[in-house]
Structures are given as C-alpha cells and as structure tokens.
Amino acid sequence: MAQHFRLPSGGRIDRSKPVSFTFNGSKIEGYQGDTLASALLANGVHFVGRSFKYHRPRGIMSHGSDEPSALLSVSRGPGRTDPNNRASVVELREGLVTKSQNHWPSLNFDVGAVNDLFSPVFVAGFYYKTFMWPRSFWDKVYEPFIRAAAGLGVAPDVPDADRYANRHAHCDVLVVGMGPTGLAAALAASETGKRVIVADEQAEPGGSLLHASEETIDGKPAAEWVKETLAVLDARENVILLPRTTVFGYYNHNHVAMTERVTDHVVDPKGAPRERLWQVRAGHVVIAAGSLERPLVFADNDRPGVLLAESVRVFVNRYGVLPGRKIVFATSGASAYQAAVDAKRAGAHVTISDLRLEADCGPELAKARAAGVEVLTAHTVIGTVGAKRVKGLIVAPVTGAGAIGPRRTLDCDCVGISGGWTPTVHLFSQSRGKLAYDEALDAFLPGTSAQAETTVGASHGDYDLARCLTAGYAAGAKAAGSAATARFEATPTLKGFQPVRVMPTDANPAKVRAFIDFQNDVTAKDIKLAVREGFQSIEHVKRYTTTGMATDQGKMSNMNALGIVAGQLDRPLPSVGTTTFRPPYTPTTFGALVGPARDALFDPIRTTPIHDWAVEHGAKFEPVSLWRRAWYFPKAGEDMHAAVARECKAVRDGVGVFDASTLGKIEVVGPDAAEFMNRMYVNPWLKLEPGKCRYGLMLKEDGYIMDDGVVARVAQDRFHVTTTTGGAARVLNHMEDYLQTEWPDLNVFLTSITEEWAVIAVQGPKARETIAPLVSDIDLSPEAFPHMAMREGRICGAPTRLFRVSFTGELGFEINVPADYGRAVWEAIYESGRKFGITPYGTETMHVLRAEKGYIIVGQETDGTVTPDDVGLAGMIAKAKADFVGKRSLARQDLVASGRKQLVGLFADDPSLVLEEGAQVVADPNQPIPMKMLGHVTSSYDSPNVGRSIALAVVADGRALMGTSLFVTTPGGFTRVSVVDPVFFDAKGERINA
Amino acid sequence: MLLIDCPCCGLRPETEFRCGGQAHVARPEKPVDVGDQDWSEYLFVRANPRGVHAERWIHQHGCGRWFNALRDTVSDRFVETYPMGGKPKSTTTEARA
Amino acid sequence: MLDDSLYARRVSPLDGAAKPASLPGGVTVRQLKPEARFSLRVKAGAPADAAGFALDQKINSIVVRGGRWSARLGPDEWLIGGPEADAQLIAEEVEATLRDRPHSLVSVSHRNVSLEISGANAAIALNAGCPLDLSDAAFPAGSATRTLLGKCEIVLIRAGAEPSYRVEVWRSFSTYAHGFLVEAAFGLQNAA
Incomplete structure (x- = not known):
C-alpha cells in the first residue's frame, strides 16, 4: 500500500522520514510524526478490530485518547508486547508489529461475529440473566466461557524487557495540558520565576492548535504561536516541559501522578526507561485538559469509516491524511463545519447533514456554503449503509415537531459525526471537586474546588480560542500568586451545538442498534432496558449495562448515556448525576506503577x-520477615531431614555454631532504664545486677504475649535488649509509643542496635573450649561466668558483649561483635572448633533443639491470644509489681477462666509419625461433626536427640490431661497421641549449667 | 498521598508517617484499680467519627516523634497538628465549620 | 596474648559491590570509608555543644566542625560522626561533657553504611525513591533528615552546596539502597 490517502502536502509529519511497520502481517508505510491511526488511514485502512460483545467490525473513530474501538496489540520486540493500545495514541516507530484483536481466526472472517446475529440475546445484564443456573454449570461451563470471551487483547506471557523509572517532583504550579489554555497558563505562571511543570499526553505540544487551519493568535498562525511559546517556556530554567506525559491521577493534597512515555517512540532505548512515573506535589494545579467530542447516536453508527468530525479535521490538517474521498459530516453543532471546510479544501467531496433548523445555525452555515459545501439543515441520520466500511449515510429531513420526511442515502466512504462537546472534568472530579451542570452547554462543569486547583479553558466549557488564552493566562498567573493578565487576539471559534441524545428515526426502535458505548457494545436500547428493569442510579446502570467501563472509561459515551437515563426517568439530567471519575484517566502500564521495584x-x-x-558453605536459606536466614547446611547427598538430624546431634554431642545476627536488639539507656523495663516487661528488673541476663517476656496491653528475648544489664543505666527477629521493629515502636505518649517524664532513650552487632551462637558441650583461645579480658570459667551472665571483653581483638545464654539447653554463648567483624570472628570460631567437629547449623535445627527443651517461639506457640500462663510462663511474672503493660488484662474474665488452651507435649503412638503443624486436636474422633476442637499442634519435628517424633500443642486445659490420649487430624485420618510434658530432653536442665 | 505537618519537621509526605488511632485516650494511672467494664472500654472501644477526628500520628521515618492531629475523615483535610500532651487550638466544631 | 593471625578484620556488606562507577546522568555512587558514628540523645535543655559537636542547630540540619559532624534528626536526637580512629575518644569526651544530664550515647558505626551520590543530577536520582523536595531552596547545604529511599529508611545529609549527598542506611539495607541509587541513575536517561 502506498499512502493513497496521504495529501500531497501539509500536516506536521516529516515526509523525509518514512517509517514502516506491519499490521496483521502486511507491511505498511507512514511517516515520522504519524500515529498508528493516521498511518493506517493514510493507507486506507479503517477496519482494524472487532467489537467486544458482538464482534462487529470497528474502525478508527478518534485521533486521541478517547478512542474506544481501534485497539491493537503492539509489539516492539521480545518482551515488549502490549494489548489494547489505542491506535490513535501510539506513535509510529520503525518496525512496530501490530495486530487487531478480538477475532478468530482472522479479522475479515471472524467466527465470533455470529454473536451479532444473536444480539437480541446479548442485552443489558446478559451475564446476570444467563449465567445463573444450574449451579453446577458455573465452574465447568459458564466461567470458562466468560473467561475466554471476555477481555479484549491477550496479556503478555513473558517478563517485561523494559526498564521503568520513578520520580518524585515538586513544583509551585502544575499545568495539565499544552493546548492554548495550558500554554498561556504556563507562560503566566513561569513569568513569576516559580517552579512550573507542564504536562501533555500527546507527542507534540499544542493541543488543538496543531490542527488549526485558519486560526491566528495575535496575528500569527496558531502553529507559529505554539512554536514561539514553547521556545520561551523551554528557555526558562524554572519550567519542566513534559510532552508524552499523561496526568492520570489526582490524589490528596495536590499529589498528582503522571506517566511519561520516554522511549516507546524510538527504536533503541539504549538503556533508558520505557516510561517514567512522576509523582508530583504541586502548590497549585491548573487543569487545561480540553474537551471531548460527543458522537451522535443513530443506527449502525459504529461502521468503520465513521469518525468524530473533529478527528477528521485532525487527520486532514495535522497528519495530511484524508480519511475518505467522499465525506458526510453529520452534526448538531457548529464545530463540524470547520472540519467540513478543511476537508473540502483538502480535496474531498463534502456534505453536511445538520439536525438543527436553519434558523438555529450561526455564521458557520454561510461559511460552509461559501466554501462549496452542500449543507442539509434540519436533517436527522437514520443509519448507515455498508459492512466493513461505511458506504452511505441514510438521512431524512426532520421538522421541529419531530416529523420525519423521506429518507435519502448519501454515498460516502467516511462520516464525521459531532454531537457537541464535553469538558474533560476527570481530574477535577478525581480531586473531589464538585461538578455543576450547565444547561446552556449541556455539560457538567467544574464547580467548587476541593484542593488548590483551577480548571480553565475548554475543560471549563469555554470553547472560544481568545477566551481560552486569556483565561488560561490569568489562571496561570493566579496559581503562581500573581495578578498579571494578558489580552490575546484570536480568530473566533465556531461553537455552539444543540444537545441530542438519540437522533430521531422512523425505524422500528426494537431493531435499531445505535451505539452509545462503542467499546462495550452498549446501545441506546440497552440503557433504556436497564432503566425499565428498575436500575435508576447511574452507577447501577453503568454496572448492569457495562456502559462507560473498560479502557476508555466512557470518555465518548458518558454524556449520551446520562442523557438517555435522564430521559427515560423523565428527570432533569443533573439529578441523575455522573458516575464517579476514578484514576487512571487513561490505561496505565503496570510497569510504570511498579517502577524500579522488581527483581x-x-x-x-x-x-x-x-x-x-553460609552461601559459600552450601546453606539453604529461608525468608524470615525481610531477612534471608541460613535454614540448614546440607552436605553432599544430604536432604533436609538428614542434614537437620546431623546438625541436631552435633550440637548436643560436641559443638554447633549458629548465626543469630538477625535477632532484634535495642539499647535502653538512661537513669530510668530499669524502671522503664519494669513497666514494659512482666519480669522484675530493678534488682538485676549489671553483668547478668534475664529472659524477658513482653505483653501487649490486652495481656497476650507480644515478644520475648534475653535482656542483659550492661550497666546500672544501660540494658541490651534482644527481641525476636520478626518482632524487632514492632517492639521498638511499642516501647517508643509508651515512652513518648504515656511516660514522657522517664529519662530513658531507645536505640536500635540490631545491625550494630553480629551475633554468633556457639552451643554444645565443647562451646567453651571452642571460644576460649579467641577470647581475651574475660574469665570463661563456669564459676566466674555462669549461665545467664554477660561480660564485655574482646574476641579476636574485637570488642564483644559476650552472653552466656542458650536457646538449645546446652552450654552456650552468644557472641556479639561489631557487625563488620562478624564474618572474621565466625571464621576464627569455625577454625577453632574444627577439632571438636564444630557444625554450622541453621534455623531448622535451632527450632528442633529448642522444641526438645520445650522453649516457645513467639508467633509459633503463640498467636496473639496466648497468655504467659497458657504457655507455662506465669512464673516469669513479677507479682509484686504494681503495674506493667498487660498486667491489668491478665485479670480479665476470659483470661482467668478455665478451659484456656495450654502448652503441652504430644507423642504420636507411632514414633515415626511427624504430626502436621496446625493439625487440630480432638478428644473423640467418632463424635459427630462439627467436632469439638480442643486445640492444635504448634510445632512438630523428628527429634534425633529424643529418638522419636515430638510435638508441641496448645490444648484446652492441657496440663490436666497429662498422660491421657487425644486424637490429631492427619491427611490419612485421625491418629492417637498421648499428652506429655513439653520438655522432652534433659528435663532437669543440667547441661545448660555445665 | 497526604501531606502532613509534623510539629518538628513541617510538611512531609504521608509515607513517612504512621497513624496510631484515636488521640487523647490516656492510659489509666493505676490500671489495677480499673473495673472490667472501664478497662475493656479503654482497650477496645474507639470513636470512628464522620468528620473531624483527633488522631495520634508518628513521624516514623523522620524525627520519630509522636504528635496529635485533627483530621477530617471525609475530606482528609488536616485541621491542625499539635504536640503530644497538647490541646488543639480549634475545637472540633469550629474545625467542622 | 592473642595470636596475630586471629585478629579479626573488618568486612563491609558492600565490599566488592560498590565500586565507584560512572553512571548515566553524570551521577556517581560510592561507599564512604568507615567512620565513627553514634546516636546521641539528650533531653530538652541540651548544651549548645558537646565535645565539639554542635547540638543547638535546628532540627533537620547538620553542622560540620573539623572532622566532626552532628546532624540533628529530632528534638532530642543527633547522629554524630568523626574519624574512625577517634571513636573511643569521642565517646569519652561526650560522656564527660554530658555527665550531669540524662542522655544516651550508643555506637552505630557498624549499624550504618554510608553511601555518597553526587553529580549535577544527584538530587533527581534520589527523588526516584525519596519523596522529599530536594531543591536548593527546600533542602539547602547543611540539611540532614531521616526519610525514605524506595522501601528503606535512610538518613539523607547534604553538608555542602555542591550536589553531593550522603546516604546513611542500615547495613542489611545497604545492598538494596546501593542498587536502588544505581538503578535511579539509569532512570535519569531520556530518549536520545
């Protein structure tokens, strides 16, 4: 194809730069500066897709982001394929591979098009009415059918190959739109020196001025004015100009989100991001987003070749493309006349069919006639002729009273329709501003602002060029705190229209399919049916009929749908209201939202x-909150079970070494440190001597266990507190909350030292001998350094806080060293312990060893509803303390009632059976369902040191059930267990004091 | 994303903050003397007004200080922020007007 | 005496990973050498100075004096730093000065990793993940504050007028923060 519909001259495309791409496999050529839509039209391609529900042929309808129908799959290479791209906004780029969607096997022959024949079945609420019964059909028949039929394009199934960037930015004034209003606003705002960001969704700034034909501003051609204005703005250092940037979301406190398309238009992005998400915090937002043209609603108004009138003008003037050689403009307003005049000048045969009476028309009438355009006033449109392309428009005279005269078919290959204009109030509405209906303009206009925002120009219903410029300038100045104004002289704009919901017709209304929402295949008939069926709220009508949904969010259809609903209900339009405008304004890629947050x-x-x-020594890792912790260290040929069994034995028989660095640590310092600890933990702290450790148990105010950990008193006024790995931040926040908000009088300060210290646990009978050669300044003998003591000294020359503590029940040390020394000290310990067969172990072995001793893990044995007594730790509570966080709640009725779940041990009858954690415990497996659940298994392991499987569980009144049999669910049914003491190993606790 | 006026740091983005629920719920001086009903009110019962609400916020990823704020739950507008232990300048009725 | 071979050497989490690289946008990201750093807390009524560290600057600003600097992060919180070799000395001097007031001095030299991002577009790169206004007017020389970088918390310091920022981050977040800044530099690029 050779661009037969490209005009010999004109347009803003670069004719020296041909660009080729493929559409459904055919190679097509356009020029630099084209969109896919303009390039396709230049080659005479209108039919580019099938509609969503009826699979009707659809063409390009618009030149902008409101395009409902021309949705293409666009590939820019492997990992760079997107569905549902609007052909009207995709910039042409060499090598694009584009495909039409929603058809099988091909665009021209589509099996799904039979839906069109059954259209009476696919009425409003079709899904709700059809897929109701029988229930059994849902999974196997209905859902698969809906899933296959629904949706538009096909989602990509390979990782996105592109990079996406994120940028927070601040400015005094954000101007949305670079049409005449926005540019004038930007000029004025930046004049003050304030920081200004100006964004526009199109590739080229200028908005409507880019397709101006006769318009002048201050005596200059409009395009010239744009060029000069942009040069001025570009030269100002306080201005950031962002073309290709869609402002898609207006959030709280002038937080505005926009997507900049950075590289989609170039062949090689050279590592630059595809898109950049801007999160702008603006002092003031000036919305100059323009307006959208409304289509006319008549039978078969969805034929390929039917475009919005203004879009015809854009393709002619901006892209140098004639969308048809014989064009009929069907309109109820003035603006289409300018399009007609421009098309006529470009060489098309042009006719205008205007619904308005001759007397209601303005100067546009004389202008069109003077240009040689045939104008039929007081004519309605009955329908179109054609299949995959419009071949004719059926019109008929209509009187003011609505009587319709004889039909006449106007031969054509393109129709430009215009039902008036709708201000783009999406962002204003997102900002929570209140809309107000303007009867003269038949539109909702921005009313009361909710944020520091001004909507101006066509977005505010002002359609005259000079007025837009003047108002834009004033709004920009005001937004920047200036009172400056400017006068602009400009060509008067042809404006004014007669609102019409559905074009009068003499056809049988039951057979007419006049589309309101082209993307969702919603007709006027559907909307009327929904209202008849009792849907009165516009929000309900929207969801029932799907009008205004999907990718275009009803940009073209909303006003027509609203008008029809209001007409059916016989209520004034403003009382029907609008549906809520929600972000994003246009579809936004997931990539932009994700930004750098991947991999x-x-x-x-x-x-x-x-x-x-640990990596070098083959450890397997597990995630614990954001941490990666060594899970176990398999040797060649070992599975997890074998590795853990070996590690467990090694610790109890010799010595093991474990990385406990992730434990949360908080340094609590100040004269009131002990008093503060007394209030935060159940235990007594005032008399703990410096150099001693204590197991601390922390409750929430509701009396339930929140966290635990060993605490050392480093000095009279200094505690080294440890927390669980996952609880580190939570505990610090909890402490800080009480300190600042309840006891600000206490002189104590909290500092997170989790990451200051690496922690190496050396555990087992040979622990002391392992570390002794490395430690200086500390007497390690059992007499001088007993269990639960802490000493400061040196290890491998590095300072250490050496804890003699154990979470394994063995002789053990937890060696704190400044983190940068952690690896070297670990390696030295590993070397030193070699002669004792030192074994590195991971979190799984740690879990088994502590379970053998019946030590709880907060979050495993506890779940936020467990008290100290429930897990046998009531003895930790300092009864004499008047108060601590959670104390009062321990006396709540439910917390002292009988029947609470208590920590017990379980032995399955089969010693090789490892119960499932979370499995339910019952007394009688033969009781009727629903059974009475007594509790559940919290921890369960195969224990090499006990020589059988062991489990911890919480069971109602469990301590009274010692020695009895209960039953636990397993995948194979119930299994019998006996209730035992939860300490399975070294019950007397002798080893720990070795 | 809200813009919140931290009494120490000035206007900062919401992501740096954490909301701590209703403000001015003081922990009883001597909890052990509080009856079951009152204690359960203290633990579990909070206001959820449509309109101006006094809340606790902490500038978690900033100065780390707790403070109080009056926020309109309908418009998300902050009427004012004030330090812990302080009282708002505006009464909630004024703020609503 | 401990055998010399057993003396532990320091290993930073970014050793090997954070070689200064010239990145797009003229941005350089590098790890700074270890320094002594402490979290200092003193209640209201702190002296104007403790052992050469200014304490009377306004919140969210930094004062550099000789080799010692103090960044005030909150009403009663300072992050102070100085030469690594002076760690012991700094601790002793500060403790001596503040002996009579409730205070807390806790070493965070190993908790924090210091990165530096510099170049004309450094602030824009930081804004890939930092939501603050970093313009000269809003974040001038002498600014310091705790804030966010992507999904991690940082302390952001701009000591001088040149476009050079110090990013203090907890060590386990340092690979993330470093990777984020490098990616942010790539995100600065535009179509050629």
Whole structure:
C-alpha cells in the first residue's frame, strides 16, 4: 500500500522520514510524526478490530485518547508486547508489529461475529440473566466461557524487557495540558520565576492548535504561536516541559501522578526507561485538559469509516491524511463545519447533514456554503449503509415537531459525526471537586474546588480560542500568586451545538442498534432496558449495562448515556448525576506503577555479615520477615531431614555454631532504664545486677504475649535488649509509643542496635573450649561466668558483649561483635572448633533443639491470644509489681477462666509419625461433626536427640490431661497421641549449667 | 498521598508517617484499680467519627516523634497538628465549620 | 596474648559491590570509608555543644566542625560522626561533657553504611525513591533528615552546596539502597 490517502502536502509529519511497520502481517508505510491511526488511514485502512460483545467490525473513530474501538496489540520486540493500545495514541516507530484483536481466526472472517446475529440475546445484564443456573454449570461451563470471551487483547506471557523509572517532583504550579489554555497558563505562571511543570499526553505540544487551519493568535498562525511559546517556556530554567506525559491521577493534597512515555517512540532505548512515573506535589494545579467530542447516536453508527468530525479535521490538517474521498459530516453543532471546510479544501467531496433548523445555525452555515459545501439543515441520520466500511449515510429531513420526511442515502466512504462537546472534568472530579451542570452547554462543569486547583479553558466549557488564552493566562498567573493578565487576539471559534441524545428515526426502535458505548457494545436500547428493569442510579446502570467501563472509561459515551437515563426517568439530567471519575484517566502500564521495584529491588533482602560464608558453605536459606536466614547446611547427598538430624546431634554431642545476627536488639539507656523495663516487661528488673541476663517476656496491653528475648544489664543505666527477629521493629515502636505518649517524664532513650552487632551462637558441650583461645579480658570459667551472665571483653581483638545464654539447653554463648567483624570472628570460631567437629547449623535445627527443651517461639506457640500462663510462663511474672503493660488484662474474665488452651507435649503412638503443624486436636474422633476442637499442634519435628517424633500443642486445659490420649487430624485420618510434658530432653536442665 | 505537618519537621509526605488511632485516650494511672467494664472500654472501644477526628500520628521515618492531629475523615483535610500532651487550638466544631 | 593471625578484620556488606562507577546522568555512587558514628540523645535543655559537636542547630540540619559532624534528626536526637580512629575518644569526651544530664550515647558505626551520590543530577536520582523536595531552596547545604529511599529508611545529609549527598542506611539495607541509587541513575536517561 502506498499512502493513497496521504495529501500531497501539509500536516506536521516529516515526509523525509518514512517509517514502516506491519499490521496483521502486511507491511505498511507512514511517516515520522504519524500515529498508528493516521498511518493506517493514510493507507486506507479503517477496519482494524472487532467489537467486544458482538464482534462487529470497528474502525478508527478518534485521533486521541478517547478512542474506544481501534485497539491493537503492539509489539516492539521480545518482551515488549502490549494489548489494547489505542491506535490513535501510539506513535509510529520503525518496525512496530501490530495486530487487531478480538477475532478468530482472522479479522475479515471472524467466527465470533455470529454473536451479532444473536444480539437480541446479548442485552443489558446478559451475564446476570444467563449465567445463573444450574449451579453446577458455573465452574465447568459458564466461567470458562466468560473467561475466554471476555477481555479484549491477550496479556503478555513473558517478563517485561523494559526498564521503568520513578520520580518524585515538586513544583509551585502544575499545568495539565499544552493546548492554548495550558500554554498561556504556563507562560503566566513561569513569568513569576516559580517552579512550573507542564504536562501533555500527546507527542507534540499544542493541543488543538496543531490542527488549526485558519486560526491566528495575535496575528500569527496558531502553529507559529505554539512554536514561539514553547521556545520561551523551554528557555526558562524554572519550567519542566513534559510532552508524552499523561496526568492520570489526582490524589490528596495536590499529589498528582503522571506517566511519561520516554522511549516507546524510538527504536533503541539504549538503556533508558520505557516510561517514567512522576509523582508530583504541586502548590497549585491548573487543569487545561480540553474537551471531548460527543458522537451522535443513530443506527449502525459504529461502521468503520465513521469518525468524530473533529478527528477528521485532525487527520486532514495535522497528519495530511484524508480519511475518505467522499465525506458526510453529520452534526448538531457548529464545530463540524470547520472540519467540513478543511476537508473540502483538502480535496474531498463534502456534505453536511445538520439536525438543527436553519434558523438555529450561526455564521458557520454561510461559511460552509461559501466554501462549496452542500449543507442539509434540519436533517436527522437514520443509519448507515455498508459492512466493513461505511458506504452511505441514510438521512431524512426532520421538522421541529419531530416529523420525519423521506429518507435519502448519501454515498460516502467516511462520516464525521459531532454531537457537541464535553469538558474533560476527570481530574477535577478525581480531586473531589464538585461538578455543576450547565444547561446552556449541556455539560457538567467544574464547580467548587476541593484542593488548590483551577480548571480553565475548554475543560471549563469555554470553547472560544481568545477566551481560552486569556483565561488560561490569568489562571496561570493566579496559581503562581500573581495578578498579571494578558489580552490575546484570536480568530473566533465556531461553537455552539444543540444537545441530542438519540437522533430521531422512523425505524422500528426494537431493531435499531445505535451505539452509545462503542467499546462495550452498549446501545441506546440497552440503557433504556436497564432503566425499565428498575436500575435508576447511574452507577447501577453503568454496572448492569457495562456502559462507560473498560479502557476508555466512557470518555465518548458518558454524556449520551446520562442523557438517555435522564430521559427515560423523565428527570432533569443533573439529578441523575455522573458516575464517579476514578484514576487512571487513561490505561496505565503496570510497569510504570511498579517502577524500579522488581527483581533485586522488589523488596530489600536483608542479609547478615555471615551470609556470604553460609552461601559459600552450601546453606539453604529461608525468608524470615525481610531477612534471608541460613535454614540448614546440607552436605553432599544430604536432604533436609538428614542434614537437620546431623546438625541436631552435633550440637548436643560436641559443638554447633549458629548465626543469630538477625535477632532484634535495642539499647535502653538512661537513669530510668530499669524502671522503664519494669513497666514494659512482666519480669522484675530493678534488682538485676549489671553483668547478668534475664529472659524477658513482653505483653501487649490486652495481656497476650507480644515478644520475648534475653535482656542483659550492661550497666546500672544501660540494658541490651534482644527481641525476636520478626518482632524487632514492632517492639521498638511499642516501647517508643509508651515512652513518648504515656511516660514522657522517664529519662530513658531507645536505640536500635540490631545491625550494630553480629551475633554468633556457639552451643554444645565443647562451646567453651571452642571460644576460649579467641577470647581475651574475660574469665570463661563456669564459676566466674555462669549461665545467664554477660561480660564485655574482646574476641579476636574485637570488642564483644559476650552472653552466656542458650536457646538449645546446652552450654552456650552468644557472641556479639561489631557487625563488620562478624564474618572474621565466625571464621576464627569455625577454625577453632574444627577439632571438636564444630557444625554450622541453621534455623531448622535451632527450632528442633529448642522444641526438645520445650522453649516457645513467639508467633509459633503463640498467636496473639496466648497468655504467659497458657504457655507455662506465669512464673516469669513479677507479682509484686504494681503495674506493667498487660498486667491489668491478665485479670480479665476470659483470661482467668478455665478451659484456656495450654502448652503441652504430644507423642504420636507411632514414633515415626511427624504430626502436621496446625493439625487440630480432638478428644473423640467418632463424635459427630462439627467436632469439638480442643486445640492444635504448634510445632512438630523428628527429634534425633529424643529418638522419636515430638510435638508441641496448645490444648484446652492441657496440663490436666497429662498422660491421657487425644486424637490429631492427619491427611490419612485421625491418629492417637498421648499428652506429655513439653520438655522432652534433659528435663532437669543440667547441661545448660555445665 | 497526604501531606502532613509534623510539629518538628513541617510538611512531609504521608509515607513517612504512621497513624496510631484515636488521640487523647490516656492510659489509666493505676490500671489495677480499673473495673472490667472501664478497662475493656479503654482497650477496645474507639470513636470512628464522620468528620473531624483527633488522631495520634508518628513521624516514623523522620524525627520519630509522636504528635496529635485533627483530621477530617471525609475530606482528609488536616485541621491542625499539635504536640503530644497538647490541646488543639480549634475545637472540633469550629474545625467542622 | 592473642595470636596475630586471629585478629579479626573488618568486612563491609558492600565490599566488592560498590565500586565507584560512572553512571548515566553524570551521577556517581560510592561507599564512604568507615567512620565513627553514634546516636546521641539528650533531653530538652541540651548544651549548645558537646565535645565539639554542635547540638543547638535546628532540627533537620547538620553542622560540620573539623572532622566532626552532628546532624540533628529530632528534638532530642543527633547522629554524630568523626574519624574512625577517634571513636573511643569521642565517646569519652561526650560522656564527660554530658555527665550531669540524662542522655544516651550508643555506637552505630557498624549499624550504618554510608553511601555518597553526587553529580549535577544527584538530587533527581534520589527523588526516584525519596519523596522529599530536594531543591536548593527546600533542602539547602547543611540539611540532614531521616526519610525514605524506595522501601528503606535512610538518613539523607547534604553538608555542602555542591550536589553531593550522603546516604546513611542500615547495613542489611545497604545492598538494596546501593542498587536502588544505581538503578535511579539509569532512570535519569531520556530518549536520545
């Protein structure tokens, strides 16, 4: 194809730069500066897709972001394929591979088009009416059918190959739109030196001025004025000009989100991001987003070749493309006349069919006739002729009273329709501003602003060029705190229209399919049916009929749908209201929203100073909150079970080494430190001597266990508090909350030291001998350094806070060293312990060893509803303390009632059976369903040291059930267990004091 | 994203903050002396007004300080922020007007 | 005496990963050498100075004096820093000065990793993940504040007028923060 519909001259395309792409496999050529739509039209291609529900042929309807029908799959290479691109906004780029959608097997022959024959079935609420019964059909028949039929394009199934950027920006004035109003506003706002950002969704700034034909501003051709204005703005350092940038969301406190399309229009992005998400915080927002043309509603108004009138003008003037050689403009207003005159000048045969009476027309009438255009006033449109392309427009005279005269078919290959204009109030509405209906303009206009915002120009219903410029300038100045004004002289704009909901017709209304929403295949008939069926709220009508949904969000259809609903209900239009405008204004890629947060930057992955050593030694890792912790260290040929069994034995028989660096740590310092600890933990702290440790149990105010950990008193006024790995931030926040808001009088300060210290746990009978050669300044003998003591000294020359503590029940040390020394000290310990067969172990072995001792893990044995007594830790509570967080709640009725679940041990009858964690416990497996659940298994392991499987569970009144049999669910049915003491190993606790 | 006026740091973006629920719910001086009913009110019962609401906020990823704020739950407008232990300048009725 | 071979050497989480690289947009990201850093807390009524560290600057600003700097992050919180070799000295001097007032001095030299991002577009790169206004007017020389970078918390310091920012981040977040800044530099690029 050779651009037969390209005009010999004119337009803003670069004719020296041909660009080729493919459409459904055919190679097509356009020029730099084209959109897909303009290039397709230049080659005479109107029919580009099938509609959503009826699979009717659809063409390009618009030149902008309101396009409902021309949705294409666009590929820019592997990993760079998107569905549902509006042909009217995709910039042409060499090598694009584009395809039409929603048809099978081909665009020209589509099996789904039979839906069109059954259209009486696919009425409003079709889904709700059809897919109701029988229930059994839902999974197998209805849902698969809906899933296959629904949706437009096909989602990509390979990772996105592009990079996406994010940018927070601040400005005094954000101007939305670079049409005449926006440019004038930007000029005025930036004049003050304030920071100004100006964004426009199109590739080229200028808006409607880019397709101006006769218009002048201050005596200059409009395009010339745009060029000069942009040069002025560009030269100002306080201005950021962002073409190709869609302002899609207006959020709280002038937080505005926009997507900049950075590289889609170039062949090689060279590492630059595809899109950039801007999050702008603006002092004031000037919305100059223009207006959208309304289509006319008549039978078969969806034929390929039917375009919006203004879009015909854009294709002619801006892209140098004639969408048809014989064009009929069907209109109820003035603006289409300018399009007609321009098309006529470009060489088309042009006719205008205007619904308005001759007397209601303005100067446009004389102008068109003078240009040689035939104008039929007081004519309605009955329908179109053609199948995959419009071949004729059926019109008929209509009187003021609505009587319709004889039909006449106007031969044509293109129709430009115009039902008037709708201000683009989406962003204003998103900002929570209140809309007000303007009867003269038949439109909702921005009323009361909710934020620092001004909507101006066509977005405010002002359609005259000079007025837009003047108002834009004043709004921009005011937004920047200036009172400056400017006068602009400009060509008067042809404006004014007669609102019409559905074009009068003499056809049988039951057979007419006049489309309101082209993307969702919603007809006027559907909307009337919905109202008849009792849907009165516009929000309900929207959801029942799907009008105004999907990718275009009803940009073209909303006003017509509203008008029809109001007409059916016989209520004034403003009382029907509008549906809520929600972000995004136009479809936004997931990539832009995700930005850099993917792969390694999806979430921070926290690792310890010893992590790399563990990687080098073959550890498997598990995620614990954001941390990656060594899970177990398999040797060649070992599975997890074998590795954990070996590690468990090694710790109890010799010595093991474990990376405990992720434990949360808080330094609590100040004269009131002990008093503060007394209030935050159940335990007594005032008399704990410096150099001693204590297991601390922390409750929430509701009396339930929140966290636990060993606490060392470093000095009279200094505690080294440890928390669970996952609880570190929560505990610090909890402490800080009480300190600042309840007890600001306490002189105590909290500092997170989780990451200041690496923590190496050395556990087992050989622990002392392992570390002794490395430690200086500390007497490690059992007499001088007993269990639950803490000493400061040096290890490998590095300062250490050395804890003699154990979470395994063995002789053990937890060695805190400044984090940068962690790896070196770990390696030294590993070397030193070799002669004892030192074994690195991971979190799984740690879990087994502590379970053998019946030590709880907060979050495993507890779930936010467990008290100290429930897990056998009531003895930790300092009864003499008048108060601590949670104390009062421990006396709540439910917390002292009988029947609470208590921590017990369970032995399955089969010692090789490892119960499932979370499995339910019942007394009698033969009781009727629903059974009485007594509790559940909280921890369960195969224990090599006990020589059988062990489990911890919380069971109602469990401590009274010692020795009895209960039953636990397993995948194979119930299994019998006996209730035992939860300490399975070294019940007397002798080993820990070795 | 809200813009919140931290009494220490000035206007900062919402992501730096955390909301701590209703303000001015003081912990009883001597909880052990509080009856069951009153204690359960203190623990569990909070206001949820449509309109101006006194809330606690912390500038978590900033100065780390707790403060109070009057926020209109309908418009998300902050009427004012004020330090812990302080009282708002505007009464909630004035703020609503 | 401990055998010399057993003396521990320091390993930073970014060793090997954070070689200064010339990135797009003329931005450079590098890790700074270790320094002594402390979290200092003093209640209202702090002296104007403690051991050469200014304490009377306004919140969210930094004062540099010689090799010592103090960034006031809140009404009663300062992040202070100085040469690594002076760590012991700094601690002793500060403790001596503040002996009579309730205070807390806690070493965070190993908790924090210091990155530096510099170049004309450094602020814009930071704004890939930092939601603050970093313009000269809003975040001038002498600014310092705790804030966010993407999904991690940082302390952001701009000591001088040149476009150079110090990013203090907890060590386990440092690979993320470093990777984020490098990616942010790539995000600065536009179509050629």
